[in-house]
Structures are given as structure tokens and as C-alpha cells.
Amino acid sequence: MSRQDGSHRRVSDPAHDDGTATILHIDMDAFFASVELLARPELVGRPVIVAHDGPRSIVTTATYEARRHGVHSAMPLAQARRLCPRAVVIEPHHERYGHASRTVMAILGRFTPLIEQVSVDEAFLDVSGATRLFGAAGAIGARIRAEVRVETGLVCSVGAATTKFVAKLASGMAKPDGLLVVNRDETRALLDPLPIGALPGVGARTQERLRGLGLVTVADVRTTAPQTITRVVGDAAGRRLIDLAHGRDRRAVTPRREEKSIGHERTFPADLDPVADADQLRAALLDLAERTCARARRHGVLGRTVAIKVRDAAFHTVTRSQTLVAPTQTGRTVFTTAWRLYEQSGMADRPVRLIGVRLEQLTGDVAGALWSDDVEWQATDRAVDAVAERFGAGAVRPARLLRGGDAAAGAR
Numbered sequence: 001m002s003r004q005d006g007s008h009r010r011v012s013d014p015a016h017d018d019g020t021a022t023i024l025h026i027d028m029d030a031f032f033a034s035v036e037l038l039a040r041p042e043l044v045g046r047p048v049i050v051a052h053d054g055p056r057s058i059v060t061t062a063t064y065e066a067r068r069h070g071v072h073s074a075m076p077l078a079q080a081r082r083l084c085p086r087a088v089v090i091e092p093h094h095e096r097y098g099h100a101s102r103t104v105m106a107i108l109g110r111f112t113p114l115i116e117q118v119s120v121d122e123a124f125l126d127v128s129g130a131t132r133l134f135g136a137a138g139a140i141g142a143r144i145r146a147e148v149r150v151e152t153g154l155v156c157s158v159g160a161a162t163t164k165f166v167a168k169l170a171s172g173m174a175k176p177d178g179l180l181v182v183n184r185d186e187t188r189a190l191l192d193p194l195p196i197g198a199l200p201g202v203g204a205r206t207q208e209r210l211r212g213l214g215l216v217t218v219a220d221v222r223t224t225a226p227q228t229i230t231r232v233v234g235d236a237a238g239r240r241l242i243d244l245a246h247g248r249d250r251r252a253v254t255p256r257r258e259e260k261s262i263g264h265e266r267t268f269p270a271d272l273d274p275v276a277d278a279d280q281l282r283a284a285l286l287d288l289a290e291r292t293c294a295r296a297r298r299h300g301v302l303g304r305t306v307a308i309k310v311r312d313a314a315f316h317t318v319t320r321s322q323t324l325v326a327p328t329q330t331g332r333t334v335f336t337t338a339w340r341l342y343e344q345s346g347m348a349d350r351p352v353r354l355i356g357v358r359l360e361q362l363t364g365d366v367a368g369a370l371w372s373d374d375v376e377w378q379a380t381d382r383a384v385d386a387v388a389e390r391f392g393a394g395a396v397r398p399a400r401l402l403r404g405g406d407a408a409a410g411a412r
Contacts, residue, residue, distance in 0.1 A: 008173070009175065009176070009178055010178075010180055012180050012181045013138075014136075014138035014139050014141065014142040014181070015138060016138060016181050017136040017137055017138035017139070018184075019131070020183050020184035020185075021136075021160040021161050021182060021184070022127055022131070022162065023137075023161055023162065023163060023164055023253065024125040024127055024137055024141055024158055024167060025125075025158070025167035025168045026104075026108060026124075026125065026144060026171070027122045027159075027171045027172070028155070029155045029157055030064060030176070031100075031120070031121035031154070032060055032061040033048055033049075033050050034154050035093075035096050036048070036093065043090075045065065046088060047069065047071070047084050047087040047088070048063045048087060048088050049062045049071060049081075049084070049089045050089075050090055050092050051077045051089055051091075052077075052091060053077070054269040055078065055270075056269060057077040058074055058077060058267075059075045066080070066084050066087050069084035069087075071084050098298075100152055100154060101120040101121060103152050104148055104152060104154070105117060105123065107148055111125065111127060111144065112126060112129065114126035114127075114253050114255055115255055116255060122171075124164055124167065124168075124253045125253065126252070127140050137181065142158075142179055144158060145158055145177075155176065157171045157174040157178050158174065158178075158180075159171030159173070159174060159179075159180050159182070160179070160181040160182065161181075162182075162184045162247070163187075163247060163248070163249035164249055164253065165200065166187055166190065166191070167182075169190070169191075170182050188247060191218045191219075191222075191245065191247055192218055192219035193217055193218070194218045195218075196211075196215060196218060196220070196221060199244045200244065202241065209233060210229070210232065210233070212232075213229075221241055222242070222245040226242050229241060229242060260360070261303075261307075261358050261359060261362065262292055262299070262301070262359045262362065263292050263357055264288045264295075264356065264357060265309060266355060268284070268354070271313045271351035271352060272284075274352065281352060281355070284355060285335060285338055285355060286331070286335045288338075288355070289334040289335035289338055289357050290331035290335070292359055293334055293359070294331070296329040301329070301362040301363060301364055302362065303327055303334075303362055303363075304324060304327045305321050305322065305323045305361045306334050306341070306357070306360075307341075307357070307359075308321070308338050308341045308345070308355065308356065309354070309355065311352070311353045312350040312352060312353060313350070313352075313353050315353070316350075317354075318347055320341040320342075320344065321360065322340075323361070324337065335357075338357050
């Protein structure tokens with residue numbers, strides 16, 4: 001397996017392609033950090049951490065220079081600073097990431113309509129129908145990398161294989177800034193020496209069970225009697241592991257990936273007192289609701305259910321949800337529902353460390369919202385979206401969010 005710092009990088013020539021690899025996995029390298037460096041070119045080559053600068057912040061991402069010191073995403077910022085004291089910490093700018101992502105996905109769309117966007121910075125492509133026009137998968141991957149670099153200034157790594165699972169493994173091995181083609185008859189040789197933890201779904205507990213059988217590598221799983229594995233991890237999980245160990249993955253590239261939920265949450269620099277800091281807490285919740293709904297409108301979806309997450313100073317966490325009469329993508333409706341859920345959560349008398357808002361049970365039936373109770377706010381939201389599209393996110397905000405500082409600082 002490649003390490004996140006790129007020290008075990010593995011690449012191949014684009015021409016190393018016998019035509020059997022038709023699935024590509026495109027993964028942007030250190031995406032958030034790379035986007036930030038476009039605006040801060042003087043930091044190129046230096047260790048950079050992208051994170052909100054606060055005592056409880058976590059690392060969003062880091063450049064490879066910082067990763068070589070052990071820094072990685074989701075690590076507490078304080079720990080990252082201890083590991084890499086010379087790192088420069090810069091604030092994230094989510095609107096920049098969205099713009100860059102849309103540009104990259106548009107480039108991918110030039111080669112095939114069969115694109116499954118997995119996240120803001122990665123996607124699978126099925127190029128089986130594009131090889132006659134653009135050449136084999138390796139050539140397509142090389143061309144994508146070149147066009148992304150020229151048109152965005154960003155770098156991506158590409159894996160090409162016969163299945164999604166192996167293509168994703170290959171792109172990780174090629175990082176940073178590489179291309180790895182795995183032909184069908186090379187799949188077993190690639191997989192066999194990998195640790196069993198490289199297989200999706202093999203967490204710490206499953207690894208412990210498999211190691212109890214003496215299984216350490218993917219080759220061990222592949223060569224062990226199926227009934228031995230299913231007896232330990234169950235029939236469904238066992239069959240899945242055996243398929244993956246043989247390089248079999250029946251999942252197709254699905255062009256439209258339905259999001260199950262949309263949301264944002266915020267960890268506060270210091271615990272908020274539910275009485276003394278009630279206004280700040282309300283402002284933060286409103287900001288999260290507005291951001292969540294703006295994202296829902298960009299995706300053209302509404303949510304039937306509003307959910308909140310609240311964590312107190314002792315790390316006790318509760319979630320509450322309410323299904324609405326009609327689906328919504330309006331910030332005011334989500335906020336009022338979320339605040340009511342907070343008041344009824346049993347956490348309203350405890351210091352708040354984190355709070356989050358989510359829209360769940362998403363639907364694409366936007367037309368149905370025209371007759372919902374929040375119709376009065378829809379025109380306002382559309383006007384705000386239009387201003388944000390032209391001048392950037394945050395150009396127009398609820399008045400409550402302009403008092404006493406930016407309640408969005410630290411939202412993610």
C-alpha cells in the first residue's frame with residue numbers, strides 16, 4: 001500500500017495497457033491544500049496545514065511536505081503543530097473547493113458520460129466506450145492528468161484497472177502526481193502482498209479475527225478455504241472478502257450518486273454556556289442551517305427530515321430528528337426545526353462543545369416545495385444564491401450572523 005506521504009509511490013507508463021483496464025479512479029492530490037496554494041504560491045514546497053485555527057480544530061488536509069512529518073487529515077491541529085512546528089496553517093475556503101471540483105468534473109465529462117463522483121475530489125470513470133476515440137485507459141488517464149494541470153493548476157493521480165476496487169487502490173499507490181495501470185493479468189500480483197487491512201470492510205476487529213486464523217496478507221485470504229473465512233466473519237462479509245481478494249468487484253460505475261444526507265457541524269473553541277452564550281449558540285445553529293440548505297439547493301434536492309447532533313463538554317453526544325410535513329431546502333425552516341430539537345434534546349442545560357445540522361431523506365422533487373409552508377422564504381433564498389454565485393459565499397448573510405463576530409468560523 002502507498003503511504004499518505006507518497007514515499008512508496010508506484011507508477012507505470014501510460015502505454016503499459018493491454019486494453020483490459022477500463023475503469024479509472026481519479027483522485028486529486030492534497031486537494032484542499034493544493035487549491036489554497038493557487039492563491040498562496042509563495043507557500044509551494046513548504047509544509048502547509050489547512051484547518052481553522054483554534055484550540056480544538058482538526059486538520060482538514062495537509063501538503064505532502066507536512067504529511068512526511070506524520071500530519072494527516074482529522075488529526076487535532078494541536079498535535080499536528082507538535083509534529084510539524086514549521087507548518088503554516090491556513091483557513092479553508094470551501095467556495096474555492098467547490099469551484100475547482102466543478103471544473104475538474106467538467107474535464108472528466110469530455111471523455112465519458114459514465115462518471116461517478118464519489119466526493120468533491122475523486123471520481124470513477126468507465127471508459128470502455130471511449131477507447132476507440134481516445135485510446136486505451138492509460139492514454140485517457142494521462143490526458144486527463146495533463147488537462148487538469150493546465151486548466152486548473154492542480155494535480156491528480158489516476159488508477160486504471162478492471163474493477164473499481166483495484167482502480168482506487170492503484171490511484172492511491174500512484175500518489176502524488178502519478179498514473180498506475182493494472183491490467184487484468186496483473187491484478188493478483190498487485191493484491192497478493194497487500195495486508196488484509198487493504199481490503200474494504202476489514203476493520204480492526206475483522207483483522208483480529210482473520211489473524212487468529214493466521215491470515216496476514218490478501219494472498220492468505222485468497223488461498224484459504226471459503227468456509228473457513230465465512231465461519232469467522234459471516235457468509236455475506238466472507239464472500240465479499242473472497243471476491244475482493246481475487247480482484248472481483250461487480251459494482252458498476254453509477255453516473256448519479258445519490259447523497260443520503262447533507263449537513264454541517266461546528267466544534268466551538270470553548271464550550272458554550274446554554275444561558276450566557278444562548279445568542280451565540282442560536283447564531284451558530286442558524287449559520288449551519290443556512291449553509292446546509294445552500295448546499296441542498298446547489299444539488300437540487302430537498303430534505304424530508306431535519307436532524308441535529310449535540311455534544312457536551314464531557315463528550316456525551318445525542319442526535320434528534322424530525323420529519324417535516326413537506327420536504328424543504330429553506331434555511332429558516334431548518335433552523336427553527338433544529339432549534340426546537342435542541343431545546344427538546346435534554347442537552348439544553350449543558351455546556352455545548354459541538355453542534356451539527358443535517359437534512360436527511362433527500363428527494364429531487366423540488367417542484368413539490370412550491371406548495372410548502374416556507375414558500376415565502378424561497379424567493380429570499382434564491383436571491384441570496386444569486387448573489388453568492390456572483391460575489392462568493394457569504395456576500396449576503398442573515399443579520400444575526402453579523403453580530404459579535406462570524407459565527408461560521410470553524411464550521412465544516
